[in-house]
Amino acid sequence: MDESAERTRVEWHEWGPEPFEIADRTGKPVLLSLSATWCSWCHEMDGETYSEPRIAANVNDGFVPVRVDVDRHPRVRERYNMGGFPSTVFLTPEGEQLTGAGYLGPDGMRQVITSVRKLWDGKGAEAGRVPRSLQGEATPAGELTPQIEEQLLGALHETYDERSGGWGTDAKFPMPRTIEFALKRERQQALRTLDAVGANLFDEHAGGFYRYAAGEDWSEPHYEKMLDTNAAIVRAFANAYLYTGGEEYRQPAADTIDYLTTTLWTGDAFAGSQSAGEGASYYARAATEREDADEPSVDPTLFADRNALAVDALLTYRAYTDDDAAGRFAERALDTLDAELIADGEVSHYRDPENTDDVGESLLLADHAHTVAALTTAREVLGADALDGRAIEVARRVADAAIDELHAEGSFRDGPASGEGLLDRPLRPLDGNVEMVDALLDLAVITGEDRYHDVARETIEAFAGAWDRFGPQVAVYGSAASRLLNGTLVIRVGNPAGSDLHRAALRMGDHEKVVVPGADDVADGTATVSIVTADDADATAADPATTPGELETRVSDLTADRSGE
Incomplete structure (x- = not known):
């Protein structure tokens, strides 16, 4: 738990099975606070809202508060993020969402706490919901076509x-x-x-x-x-x-x-x-x-x-x-x-x-x-x-x-x-x-x-x-x-890494290419150029290159042939 959370008056629990077991046993909802060490608004909410005595008392008495560092728990972040940090999320003891918000000042937090208590008293766990992305629906499968790249x-x-x-x-x-x-x-x-x-x-x-x-x-x-x-x-x-x-x-x-x-x-x-x-x-x-100010923490x-x-x-x-x-x-x-x-x-x-x-x-x-x-x-x-x-x-x-x-x-x-x-x-x-x-x-x-x-x-x-x-x-x-x-442009170099031919291969103008120096199947002093696809429709330059200039020509000729230029 970060230091700012420890400075608040809220009795935070770490993420894990214990707070959900407590919530189930006591019949209380969970208050999940998503925070980050780098987030200034998170620290401000700790100082302005969670440190306010009456709010802290209400949170401690009526909820099971849980603090999560979103960097260390990315799966929690992706399931409960309310669109930025801090995120303030109210959950059932099973972890389903009741409601949520981002930054809440003292007045906003009081209003939300009152609203959640009414919801919980009226519907209990039945008010919980699971986001659509987590409802087990199949991904939208389809066929690969050139239209995909064109659409994007x-x-x-x-x-x-x-x-x-x-x-x-x-x-x-x-x-x-x-x-x-x-x-x-x-x-x-x-x-x-x-x-x-x-x-x-x-x-x-x-x-x-x-x-x-x-x-x-x-x-x-x-x-x-x-x-x-x-x-x-x-x-x-x-x-x-x-x-x-x-x-x-x-x-x-x-x-x-x-x-x-x-x-x-x-x-x-x-x-x-x-x-x-x-x-x-x-x-x-x-x-x-800045010279007289404390540098932000790392x-x-x-x-x-x-x-x-x-x-x-x-x-x-x-x-x-x-x-x-x-x-x-x-x-x-x-x-x-x-x-x-x-x-x-x-x-x-x-x-x-x-x-x-x-x-x-x-x-x-x-x-x-x-x-x-x-x-x-x-x-x-x-x-x-x-x-x-x-x-x-x-x-x-x-x-x-x-x-x-x-x-x-x-x-x-x-x-x-x-x-x-x-x-x-x-x-x-x-x-x-x-x-x-x-x-x-x-x-x-x-x-x-x-x-x-x-x-x-x-x-x-x-x-x-x-x-x-x-x-x-x-x-x-x-x-x-x-x-x-x-396909992927592939340059296989017989020379080891650091050779002129390898350095030239790395500098060929396609950042999606793959370069393999010290390739076992390529003669020393040469480089081969090919376009490798997943359906065995590979294309290979006719002759190996022996100089950086020849390599540039082989790449240019092969990519031009594949694109129909």
Whole structure:
């Protein structure tokens, strides 16, 4: 439980079976508070609302209060989030929802408490409901068609903000995965959005990107800095540099890596986040005024998914720039991830550095997807020696564990279908499924094992019946569908990692490609170029390349032939 929760007058319970057993035994509803260490509004609600004596007494007497850190319990977050944090959710003893809200000041909390008590006294547990996404309905399966990518490209055009950049007319989020989809298909939109992200969300004084902007013109930034947001932005800027060669895209990636490897570096891996500061006023000050203020706190928790994404991002940057320092930090974080959070293919969600016995639950989809992606990227960039030569073997085990334990009825659950409240009801997040599909397609190419292609295709098809309703937020679904329909550009290099031919392969202008250095089936001093699909309709360049120039020609000719140019 975070320190701000301990400072309130509420007698908080940790998430687990005990508070639900107490609620059932005493006939009381549960008050679930979803909070985060980085969330300034959460701290304000603790100070203004939960610390008010009469409110705290009412909560303690009439409810069973439970506090959950949303970073450490993502499955709870996804089932009970009321649209932001803090979320204040009232539950039956079985975990079904009665009602909920976001931030509540003292007056608002009194009104809600009165309303919930009337509801509970009148209907009891019968007033509880289960969100539709958790009611066990089958995913909307369908056939993969070229229309999927076309639909998502159309969604970009329909929602793109021509004046300010980005997609949508409300709050602006960086949306780095959407940017990556657009880089290959609608580059000017992607680049203009990156320009807006860099101009409005980057902290010029201390480094790092803020989480999002409340204003449609990128104004009113929310100042918290998340490891996963910053890592994903690094990768997006690095991929923009791959396509353009522009310093204006390399430099923001480099500056953000500096932030990650200083402020968020714990000595062995990356911390989870940096808060916005009390009242969010720190970042609104001029640089000279910050010097006399306390720097916002950092949550040093080691999160598997966020560190894996950071490893992927730093190695992507190294691939295009030869930045050895970025590579060394990535390797150190990957070693730590392997040593502390991966066991027999199962990834634990987090480890508390101040209490090494405090380890998060295992077998969460996001952890496994990002870990497989980090391991395959390590094999592409660092070569066969990545993770002491075990990168792909570990990737296999992590992928196999997810497939064995989480893949059912054609798609992946977000975690084990067990636990308190609504955790025993399966949730199949589209974004998490797509991230795993991308990782499995890379793993299939590197290992030559078709089973990973088969699971990837089945998973994408499990959602293909709803493609006409997808928006830009899930544009990366179009990337995965395209890879399955049109294939993945694969460059296999006989030379080891770091050779001129390998470095040239990494710099070929397609960020969705797969590069395999030190390939056993390729002669030393040569590289082969092919487009690999899931239905054995592979295409291969006629002759191996022996120089970077020849490699560029082979890639250009093969991709032109496949596209009909």
